[in-house]
Amino acid sequence: MNNLEHPERGAIAVMVAALMVVLIGFLGLAVDLGYAYLQKTRLQHVADAEALACVISPSANPCPISGGDIYPVVNPYGFTIAIQNPGDDSFCPLPSAQDNCATVTATSQWNTFFINLFGLNKLKLSASAIAGMVGQNDCMEMLGTSGTGIDQSGSGTISTVNCGISVNQTGISINQTGSGDITSSSIKVRGSIRKVGSGTISKTTSISSPVVDQFSSMPAPVFNPPPPGTCAQNNLVKYSGTTIVPPGNYCGGVSITGSGNVTLNPGYFKGISSSGSGSLQFNPGNYVIYGNGIDVSGSGSVTLGAGTYIVYGGGANFSGSGNVSGISVLIYNSGNATYPPGALNATGSGGFNLSAPMTGPDAGMLFFQSANNTNNMNIKGSGNSTLNGNIYAPTAGVNLTGSSGTTLPIGKIIVKNINLSGSGNISVTNAFTPNGGSNSTRPVLVN
Numbered sequence: 292m293n294n295l296e297h298p299e300r301g302a303i304a305v306m307v308a309a310l311m312v313v314l315i316g317f318l319g320l321a322v323d324l325g326y327a328y329l330q331k332t333r334l335q336h337v338a339d340a341e342a343l344a345c346v347i348s349p350s351a352n353p354c355p356i357s358g359g360d361i362y363p364v365v366n367p368y369g370f371t372i373a374i375q376n377p378g379d380d381s382f383c384p385l386p387s388a389q390d391n392c393a394t395v396t397a398t399s400q401w402n403t404f405f406i407n408l409f410g411l412n413k414l415k416l417s418a419s420a421i422a423g424m425v426g427q428n429d430c431m432e433m434l435g436t437s438g439t440g441i442d443q444s445g446s447g448t449i450s451t452v453n454c455g456i457s458v459n460q461t462g463i464s465i466n467q468t469g470s471g472d473i474t475s476s477s478i479k480v481r482g483s484i485r486k487v488g489s490g491t492i493s494k495t496t497s498i499s500s501p502v503v504d505q506f507s508s509m510p511a512p513v514f515n516p517p518p519p520g521t522c523a524q525n526n527l528v529k530y531s532g533t534t535i536v537p538p539g540n541y542c543g544g545v546s547i548t549g550s551g552n553v554t555l556n557p558g559y560f561k562g563i564s565s566s567g568s569g570s571l572q573f574n575p576g577n578y579v580i581y582g583n584g585i586d587v588s589g590s591g592s593v594t595l596g597a598g599t600y601i602v603y604g605g606g607a608n609f610s611g612s613g614n615v616s617g618i619s620v621l622i623y624n625s626g627n628a629t630y631p632p633g634a635l636n637a638t639g640s641g642g643f644n645l646s647a648p649m650t651g652p653d654a655g656m657l658f659f660q661s662a663n664n665t666n667n668m669n670i671k672g673s674g675n676s677t678l679n680g681n682i683y684a685p686t687a688g689v690n691l692t693g694s695s696g697t698t699l700p701i702g703k704i705i706v707k708n709i710n711l712s713g714s715g716n717i718s719v720t721n722a723f724t725p726n727g728g729s730n731s732t733r734p735v736l737v738n
Contacts, residue, residue, distance in 0.1 A: 323406045327414055330399055333368055334418035338397040339736055340365035342422035345376050345393040346734040353378075354393060371398040379494050380477055383423050384738050386496045390455055390477045392423035392737060421738040428477070430454035430699075430722040432502050433464075434685055435707040440482070441465045443473060443490065446714045447691070450474040454722045458482070459502035460708070467492060471711070506683050506705055511661060512599050512623050512653060517581035517630070518542055519559040531567065538576075544583055547571060552591070557598065562605060565589050570613070572596070579603060582630050587611050587639075595620045595645070599653065606633020606666065614641040619648040625661035632664035638671035638692075647680025647702070657702065660684035668706070670697055671715075678702065691717050 344362040345354035353376075354361060360372040375382065376393040383389035400415040430451050433440035440458035443449065448471040449456075455477030458464040464480035467473065469488045478495045481502070486492065523539030530536070531549030537556060544562035547553050552569040557576030562583025565571045568590045575596035584605025587593055593609065595617030600607075604626040609615050615637070626632030635658060637643050647657035657680025658668065665686045670676075671693040681703045682689065688708040691697065693715040700720045711717065 320406055323403050323414070326401075326404065327416060330401070331416050331418060334370060334397045334399055334416060335420070337366050337368065337370050337372075338395045338418045338420040339422070341372055341374065341397065342393055342395040342420040342736065343734055345374055345395065346391060346422045346424060366397070368399070372396070373398070378476065380423070380479075380496050381494075382421055384421070386479065386498060389423040389425050389737050390428050392421055394419065394421045420736055422734055423737045425733065425735050425737065428454050428722065429457045429479075429502075429505070430703045430719045431456040431475075431709070432505065432703070432705045433458045433460060433708050434502060434504055434705065435460050435688075437462055438708060439463045439466045440480070440708050441467075441473065442708070442710045443467045443471055444469040444488075445471060445712045446490075447471045447711050448474065448490075448716045448718075449709070449711060450716070451476070451719045453720065454703075455479065457498070457502045465492060465495075469712075471714075471716075504685060504705065505703065506656075506681070506685070509656065509659075509683070510652060511625070511659075512601060512621065514577070514579055514599075514601050516627075517559055517579055517603055518561070519579075523558070533569070547589075562586075565591075565593075565611075567591060570594070573598070573600075573617075577601070580607075581605070584608070584633050587615075589613065592616070592641070597648070599623065601625070602633075602635070603627075604630025604632060606635060608634075608636045608638075609643070610636060610638050612640045614644065615639065616644040618646045620645055621648060621653045621656050621659060623659045623661070624664055626664060632661070632666060634666035634669060635660060636669045637676075638669050643676040643678060643697075645678055645680070655681050655702070656683065658682045658684070660687055662686050667710075682706065691715060 348354040358374045360366055373396045380386040380390050382394050383392040396419045398417040440460035456475045457479045461482045463485050464482035466485045467488050467490050471490045473492045475493050478493050479498045480495050519540040522542035524541050524543055526543040529546045530553050532551035535554045538558050540559040542561050547565040547567055549567045550569045554572045556574050557578055559579045563580055564586045566589045570591040572594045573596045575598050577599045579601045581603040584602050586608045588610050590612045592613040593615045597619035600622045602624045624635045647655050662685050667688045667690055669690045676697045678699050679701050684706045689706045691711045692713045696716040698718045703722050
């Protein structure tokens, strides 16, 4: 019997030894796979952090087009880093809503702990991340569906800083025949580019989705439609000397000539015309200028007090040689069948220095044209002009002419199309946000 037991004991010992090898193998595999999982998690965290750091890097020290570990503070494990940052939306999964995307790949290789017993000596893993800017980053939008979105002739330039340009026209999105440049961190177009002149155009990205009108839900200013129920004056009132016009409803309108300085107070006016050399001042408040609109062609300065200026029919024409200034001002250009809407012309040889209200329901709106008004706006930069606020004309274009610059330090231009001629420049620096910020975009991981 004992002779028969020894072989069985030997077989069992062999089986136990084999099982121990298998068990040790599984334990080793668990250790190595667990460490690999830990490394993969670390790699992803580092790739995410490096990509976000690249997107939010300051303009004074931007993330390079390509490079290695630029931000070691977010890479405590010393992983190998490869960064690509073209500075546009070419890496963005959704270019219509994302800008300035950077991609980062983090890689790590290490010696295995136990599974090298099975011939696997090294493991190598990597993780990738894409970060970009999302939000309402465009500060120039062309909303038209046909025709040309941006028509640039002459030597004038179009530029945006910290925000982009989107063109909805599916025919010719941009027609450039002059020597001026179009510069932006992001230019998105639905149509083609026609370039004949010597000017340059920043890299463009094709989009298929329509451009979203950022101000489509912006309510029009609330006012009682003209004419008013009672009239202070039914006939045209003329002023030629220094005068303070009392508040009231001037159902015949007001005409100002001569060299005297005239001060107006809030009310209803069936037209305001000023052709004199004296200054014209609007005291703060709300004005409804209807029928014949407002026409300022004199040489005196114009000061718009804080308030809302409803131009209801006839349009607004500032063509004089005096400076036009105002703080917390909204000019709303509209009309109806009785009082047909007219154009808004800021074409005088003096400078324009106007700022929109920064609070309230109309925050940020400087020139606001109703959708039923298809008359193009005309802005002539013959004196350096600063317009702090949004220019919005969803069904009308903007004609920019002249030899000097028009700057929007804070604001957006959202119109049907833009025509730029002459040697003047139009520059938008930051998109306006009512909460006090200068840009509504934020860095996020987009993939």
